[in-house]
Amino acid sequence: MDEPRGRGRPRKNPAAPARWTPPEGWSRLVAWISPEEKKALKHVAVEADVSVADLVRSLASGLAEGVISHEELLGHVSRGKQVMEKIPTLFERDERFQVVDRPRAECAWVFDGAGVGTEKLDGTNVRLTVRSGRLVRVEKRRNPSKAQKQQGIVDGWYVDTDESSADDKWILAAAGNTDVSEWPDGEHPCEALGPRIQGNPLALDDHLCVPFDFQAPTVLDVPRSYQGLREFLTTLDSKFSPGHLAEGIVFHHPDGRRAKIKRKDFPRSAAAA
Template sequence: MQKIPTMFERDWNGDRSRVLNQVHPGCEWVVAGEGIATQKIDGTCCLIRDGALFKRQEIKQGQAIPTDFEESGFDDETGKRVGWRPIGDGPEDKWHREGFANLADKADGTYELVGPHTQKNPEKYEQDILVPHTVETLGFSDNPPRNFDGLKAYLAEKDIEGIVFHHPDGRRAKIKKRDFGLKR
């Protein structure tokens, strides 16, 4: 899974955790109204491939790369490598295994591990489970705005982590509450 670009430029000369009212190059399609919006849920990204479960991992510049790491992308801005590691039998993967066991349809694709043991459970799931990253599962019933001020106001009113926009050709873009300095 490639790292999803944030739809607005970061404030690289000021507070890097915030965005500016400038569309990130390559994300103009979002502002043009193309694609579908889905909820970005707060958990841990996973991949099911050929019946096996993998967890997403970021490797910072200078960190050792594990031998079982499959790189899927490189972020030129941060120097981080993004990729997948297989879920093992150790205690560090206990909740991944439980979430996988609680999933009825183990179709290939990307998922978010959510539940009582992940990220303090902001999504309020009663059990650890994998939620598929699909429009059918995470699509909005309303149509969120697509401009800086509209998105900031929209996210201020919602108890969500953020939004992921999906273009029919596979491109994606994201925006999170915290990009605007908003707290959940």
């Protein structure tokens, strides 16, 4: 019985090594990618019936010929990195999962004074896609399960909402109540807020979505130390809903990096001090 043949296209001359001579002036590009990224590229390449190299080259060709602009590409890359990657907390945590006065190395830029602070809103992470001032898609964030985390999947992803699902009712209500007529075209990560979302800590009267990329409330003169932030957050009034405490602060670096700290991250006894 013959053994099943593996995937791939046989060479015209199996005895000869595969060779390809690039056109004059061409150069070779090498990049390191994760196993998951490699798998994703291969999946798309198989669907398109091309090699991974041809797939990457088609993207470069699209940029060179103006089929896709560099602004569009960078926008997708930036949004993907900023939204889906987990935002690190400023300080290390103890065995009770509360922060201690030990800054995390990747957040050193915050303590060096870089970036600006915005109010962290306590709701549900969603993504709204807008075209010509109209809402065309509503997605919600899905976080990896415990089993998936054990498999090395740590970052979340977005899935479509379902109008017939009770779980998505209030997310869709928030999206429907949000005026996007002046929003730029694109995919906008947002926080969905309102009476039926996350206990409504800001005591809002209705549901709506606040985009992270251009409407997050800026907070001035934010301290950059453990003690300073601890005390600052015990009295920080929400700019979005005056009269209610803000959940925390998200620091934004000009290059797209972010870092966060929440009032409840600190030990309860310290927060009450």
